[in-house]
Amino acid sequence: MAGDRPAVYRLDLAYDGTNFHGWARQPRVRTVEGELIVALEKLLRFQPKLSAAGRTDAGVHASGQVASFAATEDLDVARVARALNGMLGPEVSVTRVRRAPDGFDARFSATARRYRYRLDTAVAPDPFTARFTWHRPGPLSVGRMRAAASELTGEHDFASFCRPPQPPGASTVRTLRRLTVASDGRILHVVAEANGFLHQMVRSLVGTLIAVGEGRMESNDMTAVLQARDRSAAGQVAPPYGLTLEHVTYGRGPTRTAGLPPPPA
Template identity: 40%
Template sequence: MRACDFVPRRRKCVCAYDGTGFAGWQSQAAGRGLAIQDVIEARLAAIFGQPVRIAGSGRTDAGVHALGQVFHFDAAWSHGEEKLLLALRTGLPSTIQIKSTRPVRADFHARFDARGKRYEYRIHLGDADPFARPYCWTVFRPLDVDAIRAAAARLIGRHDFRAFTALNGPAREDTVRMLHRLDVLQRGRRLRIVCEGDGFLYKMVRSLVGALVSVGEGKLSAADLAAILASRHRTATVQTAPAKGLFLAKVFY
């Protein structure tokens, strides 16, 4: 075997997971529950016979799902990418899937090289069936979808989104983000809110969705949302949508 086969290489992986029952993506302090990262690192340790740390594109909260989370790791592997992908998939639970793996440059970083992300939030108008219910916010009250779309349009652009985050840090912390897209798509009783931007704050997407649902219920107006945004102050007026309806759809590089 060639000496270069034993030289660690960096690999970029894309994975999907059902976040139900997990303590989020990132490893937690002892006693705070099992994270997606813990499960993947345990599988990598079994494959390579030693601890392997992974770095993700960012955190997802407990109960949040992913269709395209990205992470990287460094390890020496000499059996081809298809066999590595098979080895990863074979030993993971059915709630976690590695979709792809490929070598990348040594200085690639899943988090710091990311240019943006796309999240999707799923809402069901009325009672969802048992197969959809764990992965959406079931809203029984009628929603004015046109009003939601009008309010969403007021939020697109570069703004200070402090009023739509659960951050508890100092006010000087940078909370300005560029929101490229906030689409409200409807198909029958299913609503899908697509949120795309250069980065997102802690619980920002769920806060935006919660506020938009309040608009649809008539509790807030588009002007109210604009005023909340301008205030840079989080209040109980902004509800946080349930974690189970949120999906990290894609990371852009």
């Protein structure tokens, strides 16, 4: 490799987060990153340092997670994908491995992330989708939820919709580019896209929209909730199992400044 410059490789991943303690590697618990590093180390004979677009919480799923690592040798990307899928088991799928542009970083090169939350509104739960939806039977006003979502879209201080940031004093301002509510009959879909998300922000947004849909909050309360900068002003935090990291957007070229560091969603 010219000048011995490490090559950057991109992994596109999907996983069922039900039995994982989130993405980030932790001692003595099962995590997606932990299992991926073990598999990569067996395959590559060195332990790579992974970067990920989203540090998903325990129980959160992904259909469009992106990770990256550097290697000093040219890798057969098709072989790497086959080998990883053979080692990781059915809960994690490596959908693609490719050589990335120099300087690419799955976390810092991202310009947007999109999450989808699924609510099962039917009277009886569906056992075939229960791992990926929050069963919440009962009427919800989609119109009121959409009105509230419109009030929350844009650049705001989302301190009311997250756990206290780390480090203390870190900015809680984010640009929520999209927050939509749509029903396909049984399943209500809430889709959120932003330049970056705070810890539990998506699930807090969902819980608040549900409170509006059930009539416990009003859509025009959202400005006051944002201005309060107080977690207790918003709705409950929706459970993790309904949430999926769906897509990560990257610009044309690598950058270490585009986007914001992604705390767990």
